[in-house]
Amino acid sequence: MTLFYLKLIVTPLLMWAISLAARRWGGLLGGLLSGMPITSGLVMTFLCLEQGTAFALGALPGALGGLAAVQATYTFYLLATRRLGVASAVLLALLFYGLAAYVFTHWGNLYLSIAVALLLIGVLIRASGREPRPDTLARPRHRFWEIPLRMVSATCLLMVITSLASWLGPATSGMLAPIPVIAWPLVVFAHVQSGRFGMAAMVRGNAIGAVGVIAFYLVLAGLLEAWGVAITVSLAMIxxxxxTVGLATVLRRR
Incomplete structure (x- = not known):
């Protein structure tokens, strides 16, 4: 019951904080925060505590495959919205994510997933940085229900993945861990409210944050068995x- 209440409290609070940060300081910071291993870190932590470290380690290849699929989906969305409307692009991107996640998780491997994810991160950073800045930026209109909806969505996803983990198995549970339940709504809302430039800034932040996610998973893979859950997750998050901050700083100076 303690773990249940932790999920119920921590997840929506994180979503609330990130949403407010994105609203206050802009898309790039919101993308950075939502792209970091927050949801995926919570999922992996609860998998360790509820299913054991062996199960969590078995989920890591799927998690990295899922991360590669997420980056592929952002690339698809960024390119598709040059010709399609938001609604059509979102639907096609979600279908594309399901296909890509299945391919990377069931037919790929750990090293291929990392290589593809890093390649797509480079593509996203380069492509998003080339979006022309409009002469005037429209002031976004925020709905009162946006943040509560994101909080509920993130919490429900975490509950579903961790509750069904023993039935789904480590591969599928890992694949679901990096689903951008925080980032994806932010990207779509930024696109609707601020246009392609705002959406591209959010995608760029997510791509930069994904480098940190890869590091998070690799630290778990290398230290979890030897150092235990608390120390390993803390080091992985650090x-x-x-x-992420270092890469963002370097790219900003350029």
């Missing part, structure tokens, strides 16, 4: 934050 590595993810340091790497």
């Amino acid at each position: 590595c993810a934050v340091v790497l």
Whole structure:
């Protein structure tokens, strides 16, 4: 019951904080925060505590495959919206994510997933940085229900994945861990409210944050058995934050 209440409290609070940060400081920071291993970190932590470290380690290849699928989906969406409307592009992107996640998880491997994810991260950073800045930026109109809806969505997804983990198995549970339940609504809302430039800034932040997610998973893979859940997850999160902030700083100076 303690773990249940932790899921019920921590997840919506994180979504609330990230949504407010994105609203206050803009799409790039919102993308960075939502792209970091927050939802996926919570999922992996609860999988460790509820299913054991062996199960969590078995889920890591699927998680990295899912992360590669997420980056492929962002690339697809960024390109598709040059010709399609938001609604059509979102629907096709979600279908594309399901296909890509299945392919990477069941037919790929750990190293292929990492290589593809890093390649797509580079593509996204380069492509999103080339979006022309409009002469005037429209002031986004925020709906009162946006943040509560995101909080409920993130919490429900975490509950479903961790509750069904023993039935889904480690591969599928891992594949579902990096689903951008926080980032994806932010990207779509940014696109609707601020146009392609706002959406591209959010995607760019997510791509930069994904480098930290890869580091997070690799630290788990290397240290979880030897160092235990608490120390390993803490170190993995620190590595993810340091790497993400460092990369963002370097890219900003350019």
